[in-house]
Amino acid sequence: xxRAVAGDPADAxxxxxxxxxxxxxxxxxxxxxxxxxxxxxxxxxDAAGQVQGDVPGEVxxxxxxxxxxxxxxxxRGWELQRWLAGRLQEAWKRPDNGIWESRGEGxxxxxxxxxxxxxxxxxxxxxxRFGLDGPVERWRAVRxxxxxxxxxxGYDAGRGTFTQAYGSSALDACALLIPRVGFLPYDERVVSTxxxxxxxxxxxxxxxxxxxxxxxxxLTGREGSFLICSFWMVYALWGIGRHREAKELFGRLLAxxxxxxxxxxEYDTRAQRLVGNLPQAFTHLALVNCALRLSDREAVQL
Numbered sequence: 208x209x210r211a212v213a214g215d216p217a218d219a220x221x222x223x224x225x226x227x228x229x230x231x232x233x234x235x236x237x238x239x240x241x242x243x244x245x246x247x248x249x250x251x252x253d254a255a256g257q258v259q260g261d262v263p264g265e266v267x268x269x270x271x272x273x274x275x276x277x278x279x280x281x282x283r284g285w286e287l288q289r290w291l292a293g294r295l296q297e298a299w300k301r302p303d304n305g306i307w308e309s310r311g312e313g314x315x316x317x318x319x320x321x322x323x324x325x326x327x328x329x330x331x332x333x334x335x336r337f338g339l340d341g342p343v344e345r346w347r348a349v350r351x352x353x354x355x356x357x358x359x360x361g362y363d364a365g366r367g368t369f370t371q372a373y374g375s376s377a378l379d380a381c382a383l384l385i386p387r388v389g390f391l392p393y394d395e396r397v398v399s400t401x402x403x404x405x406x407x408x409x410x411x412x413x414x415x416x417x418x419x420x421x422x423x424x425x426l427t428g429r430e431g432s433f434l435i436c437s438f439w440m441v442y443a444l445w446g447i448g449r450h451r452e453a454k455e456l457f458g459r460l461l462a463x464x465x466x467x468x469x470x471x472x473e474y475d476t477r478a479q480r481l482v483g484n485l486p487q488a489f490t491h492l493a494l495v496n497c498a499l500r501l502s503d504r505e506a507v508q509l
Contacts (some may be wrong), residue, residue, distance in 0.1 A: 260303035260319025263295050264326040268388070271329035285339055292330050296349055299323035305372075306381060307416060315373035317361035318381035319433055324353040325388050354390070367399035377421040378408045380436035385441045393446045401443045411476035412459070414436045431482045432453070433472035434460065438493035445500055457497055470494070 224231055233251035234403060241248045274280065299320065302313035309316075313398055327350035334343040360373040373381035386397050408415050413432035437460055444453035464470055465481060470490045472483030 212332070229250075241447060256438075259305060259308065260299065260316060261306045262323035263291050264322030264324070264329075264388075267291060267301070267326040267329040268322075271332060274333065288330065288333070289341055291326070292346065295323060295326055296345075299349075299353060314371075314375070315360070317357060317369055318379065318384065320353055320357045320361065321385055321388060321390050324350055324357065324390055327353065328389065357390070362396060366403060367396070368403035369396070370402050371417055375497055377417055377466060378404055379417045380404060380414050380433065380439060381416075383414075383436070383439040386446055387442065393448075397443075398447050401440070401447055405440065412456070413474060414440050431475040432488070433473055434463070434470055434490045435472075435493045437474075438490070438497050441497045442493075442500055445497075450501075456503060457501060 220229065223229060231251045233249055235247040235249055237247065239248045240246065242266075270280070270284065270288055281316075302315050303319050304310075304313060305316035306318055327346045330341060330346045331343055331350060333339040334341050334346075357360060362369050363376070368378065369382040369385060371377040371381075373375035382400050385391050385400070386393050391397055404414065406416065408434055413434075415430075416433040416436050437456065441453050441457045441460070444456065460470075463474055463481065465485075469486040470489060471481035471485035472487040473481070475482045
């Protein structure tokens, strides 16, 4: 969603190399075994060329959190945010690769649309709360259009749950974030979504990001439970008033830490071990947010 047309002087993409490199070509090393024989081993990341609809919302939300906290923005910060708004005004209507960097065909991912709503919500708040200059009426109209579109096409009233994408029956743990980003309060639609995900998208009580046999992600094979998703469940359970269950799940997740207190990206409930990238920063961020939430303190909304 951030990717601009070729030749655009304001060209942007969803990720860069640590040294600022724009080209991150991906290739496999078939002769090199991964951890315990895992394969394929890849260098680079083709996702650098993807369209991920949630990214503008994440960027604009971070900017808004900074303003609210009193961080003084750079001179061109608001100009950049307005530029993002201009690109997003029509781009939100198109399919994308989603937060999980799906290698399958582009889809209208619900969480991508929700984060596009967040983008315009933050822009509107920039005008209303901080007196910044911008076409606020247009931004409000786009925000309302996205909200209506998601409720109409992304919520399955028969099952009582938000789905992974428009026209799909697959579930996605990202739906647990819908109330946290302000898109909806903890109402009956959120409660039923939390319940459906807990009943249908868990293995041994831990949350999968989605079921690989139900989602066209372009990958093969089984994956473990994503630990960040289980922490999202902790936060969601607390939000719908199930405090005891939230604390129990939080305690179980803490017990999965290794001997130096670190967590990985995933947990394999069959092998009963941590798997994936270790340590994983976003897992620990989710842990901190849950600790704050369960301590009745305001958590950072990231």
